[in-house]
Amino acid sequence: SQQGEEDPQALSIQEGENATMNCSYKTSINNLQWYRQNSGRGLVHLILIRSNEREKHSGRLRVTLDTSKKSSSLLITASRAADTASYFCATALSGTYKYIFGTGTRLKVLA
Amino acid sequence: GAVVSQHPSRVICKSGTSVKIECRSLDFQATTMFWYRQFPKKSLMLMATSNEGSKATYEQGVEKDKFLINHASLTLSTLTVTSAHPEDSSFYICSSLGGVGGWGTEAFFGQGTRLTVV
Numbered sequence: 001s002q003q004g005e006e007d008p009q010a011l012s013i014q015e016g017e018n019a020t021m022n023c024s025y026k027t028s029i030n031n032l033q034w035y036r037q038n039s040g041r042g043l044v045h046l047i048l049i050r051s052n053e054r055e056k057h058s059g060r061l062r063v064t065l066d067t068s069k070k071s072s073s074l075l076i077t078a079s080r081a082a083d084t085a086s087y088f089c090a091t092a093l094s095g096t097y098k099y100i101f102g103t104g105t106r107l108k109v110l111a
Numbered sequence: 112g113a114v115v116s117q118h119p120s121r122v123i124c125k126s127g128t129s130v131k132i133e134c135r136s137l138d139f140q141a142t143t144m145f146w147y148r149q150f151p152k153k154s155l156m157l158m159a160t161s162n163e164g165s166k167a168t169y170e171q172g173v174e175k176d177k178f179l180i181n182h183a184s185l186t187l188s189t190l191t192v193t194s195a196h197p198e199d200s201s202f203y204i205c206s207s208l209g210g211v212g213g214w215g216t217e218a219f220f221g222q223g224t225r226l227t228v229v
Contacts, residue, residue, distance in 0.1 A: 033217065042117075042204060042222040043155075088154060090218070097143060097208055099218050101155040 004089055004102030012108045019076040021105040023089030024069075030092045032065055033099070034074050037086045046074070046087075081111040114138055115207050117221025124195055124228055132190045132224045134205030140185035141207035145218070146178075149202040161188040161205075195228040202226075 004025040013019055023032070034046040047063045049056045049072065055064050062075040076083055089102040114137040124130050134144055142163045147155040159180055160168040167180035177199075179191040188207075192199050204223040 035220075040202070040225065043206075043220040045217060045219070048217050097218075098145065098157060098160060099206070100157060101147075104154045106152070 004091060004100065006087075006089060006102040006105050008105060009103065010106045010108070012110065013079055015079060015081055015109055015111050017079055017109075019079050019083070019107055019109070021074045021087050021107070022071060023073070023102045024071045025089075025091045025100075025102070026070065028094040029067075030094055032063075032072050032092075033090045034061075034063060034072075035088045035090060035101075037088065037104075039085075043088070076107075079107075079109045081109050083107060083109045115141075115205065115219045115221045117205055117224055119224060120222055121225045122227070124226070126196055126228055127194055129191055129193045130195055130226060132192075132203055132205075132226075134188045134190070134207070134221050136186045136207050136219075139207075141188070142185060144182060144188040144205055144207045146180065146188075146190050147204045147206065149204065149223075151202075155204060158190075163188075192226065195226070197228045200226055200228045 004023050006023045031050045033048045035043045037043050047056055047058050049063050049065045060077045065072045086104045086106050088104045090099040092099050116135045116137050118133045144161040146158045148158050149155045157170050158173045161180045161182040163182045163185050169175045182188040202223050202225050206218045206220045
């Protein structure tokens with residue numbers, strides 16, 4: 001299966017700390033996206049990083065992509081309780097628009 | 112960004128009945144939409160690719176007669192869960208690509224539908 005693997009599966013940190021989540025995938029991709037999902041809700045798009053990019057920033061979010069290792073990381077700096085959610089990476093297979101999701105990381109930020 | 116509206120957000124139905132879920136692109140034309148299913152505390156699994164004006168393409172292991180997909184217009188795709196059973200209870204989400212396409216296109220997701228079959 002193309003489905004990506006994310007680690008850790010669950011992460012619990014204190015407010016103010018940084019949270020790092022990793023995503024690995026198996027085949028060539030066009031781009032990789034990170035999404036956030038609050039419990040029982042829909043998905044919120046966070047960042048898209050293209051295969052020719054190595055790093056992107058958006059506010060407190062920093063995403064890196066290493067295509068040689070087929071991995072990406074999402075860093076959330078100065079975390080807040082409101083960041084508590086599940087985070088998924090999704091990759092579009094080369095030559096398609098099909099997005100395949102990683103297994104997800106459940107982040108809990110303690111106030 | 113582009114808006115994808117999914118309806119209903121929650122539905123409870125009896126075993127044996129059919130349920131239709133709608134996915135609409137509100138401010139753009141979507142020739143392709145995707146349907147995903149999510150079990151509790153699990154990731155999203157791609158079920159099928161919905162193509163406007165043609166048959167949907169189903170992922171391996173997904174019963175096409177069970178999950179009927181219709182994409183009759185550029186703004187609407189529907190997923191019908193036929194003869195629903197309790198094991199069909201799940202969170203279903205649709206998505207569509209925004210803009211005119213290209214490999215960097217962001218996917219926009221509907222709000223999801225929580226189906227409970229009793």
